[in-house]
Amino acid sequence: MSSVLERIVETTREDVKRRSKQTPASQLEALLGDRDDRPFSEALSRPGVSLIAEHKRRSPSAGAIREGGEITDIVRAYEAGGASALSILTEERHFGGSLDDLRAARAACGLPILRKDFVVDPYQVVESAAAGADAILLIVAALEPKWLKRLYDEARGVDLDVLVEVHDEEELECALEVVDADVIGINNRDLGDFTVDIQRTFELLSDVPAGKTVVAESGFHTREQIEELERVGIDAVLIGEALMRSEDLEAATRVLTGTDLDEPER
Numbered sequence: 001m002s003s004v005l006e007r008i009v010e011t012t013r014e015d016v017k018r019r020s021k022q023t024p025a026s027q028l029e030a031l032l033g034d035r036d037d038r039p040f041s042e043a044l045s046r047p048g049v050s051l052i053a054e055h056k057r058r059s060p061s062a063g064a065i066r067e068g069g070e071i072t073d074i075v076r077a078y079e080a081g082g083a084s085a086l087s088i089l090t091e092e093r094h095f096g097g098s099l100d101d102l103r104a105a106r107a108a109c110g111l112p113i114l115r116k117d118f119v120v121d122p123y124q125v126v127e128s129a130a131a132g133a134d135a136i137l138l139i140v141a142a143l144e145p146k147w148l149k150r151l152y153d154e155a156r157g158v159d160l161d162v163l164v165e166v167h168d169e170e171e172l173e174c175a176l177e178v179v180d181a182d183v184i185g186i187n188n189r190d191l192g193d194f195t196v197d198i199q200r201t202f203e204l205l206s207d208v209p210a211g212k213t214v215v216a217e218s219g220f221h222t223r224e225q226i227e228e229l230e231r232v233g234i235d236a237v238l239i240g241e242a243l244m245r246s247e248d249l250e251a252a253t254r255v256l257t258g259t260d261l262d263e264p265e266r
């Protein structure tokens with residue numbers, strides 16, 4: 001595991017310990033019956049490349065991205081611009097997010113939501129479902145295979161979809177062998193040195209078996225790149241920084257989804 005990822009995982013474990021003392025898992029489990037599901041993976045499998053629009057205030061690689069602004073306005077703009085799903089960064093220390101962001105996003109729009117965090121403990125699975133997530137992220141590089149399996153099974157057990165993120169062939173093999181992941185995210189960002197190479201998506205795609213939903217993650221910012229993803233059969237793209245830095249969020253989302261070119265209604 002890279003040192004940055006190690007540090008994030010370590011602080012995540014401390015934060016989870018604190019939160020689970022404040023609100024025991026049994027209390028969260030009691031809330032799960034009331035969930036109304038918004039199918040996440042279904043939203044990614046529609047024709048064309050579905051856009052997962054991310055809310056990310058800052059990041060270790062970029063520093064501050066968009067610290068101000070109401071999350072409710074941001075996610076409504078994403079929805080109006082044609083995004084198919086949301087990715088909400090809830091990690092606090094390095095990304096400035098929170099579970100309150102996730103709850104606010106859910107209340108503000110009707111899109112399915114991925115909780116983007118460093119899930120390493122079963123408590124976070126039940127916490128995600130209770131807060132209104134429809135899917136969680138599991139990063140293969142951050143998990144021992146037995147934990148990948150345990151967390152994947154726990155998530156599916158509470159009806160959460162899982163985006164299993166890989167960065168190289170070995171991790172992809174693990175995602176397929178250990179959990180036979182249905183939804184695979186290819187992260188173009190090397191979490192060790194933060195370099196981003198979007199060719200990574202195209203290189204790894206050929207090793208993904210048919211029938212899987214594939215999400216290309218990190219470094220995308222133009223419609224032309226998304227059209228290229230469509231030509232090779234990618235199902236969805238996850239975009240954070242390019243959107244969060246845009247002045248007009250709805251217009252930027254429309255450009256990326258290609259809906260700015262639609263015929264105006266008569």
Ligand SMILES: O=C(O)c1ccccc1NCC(=O)[C@H](O)[C@H](O)COP(=O)(O)O
Nearest residue numbers: 059060061062217218219220239240241
């Ligand atoms: O973005 C980072 O600096 C980062 C560092 C360590 C772990 C994860 C990190 N990013 C999370 C992501 O995967 C991206 O937010 C996501 O793929 C969107 O990427 P982008 O469109 O390039 O903002």
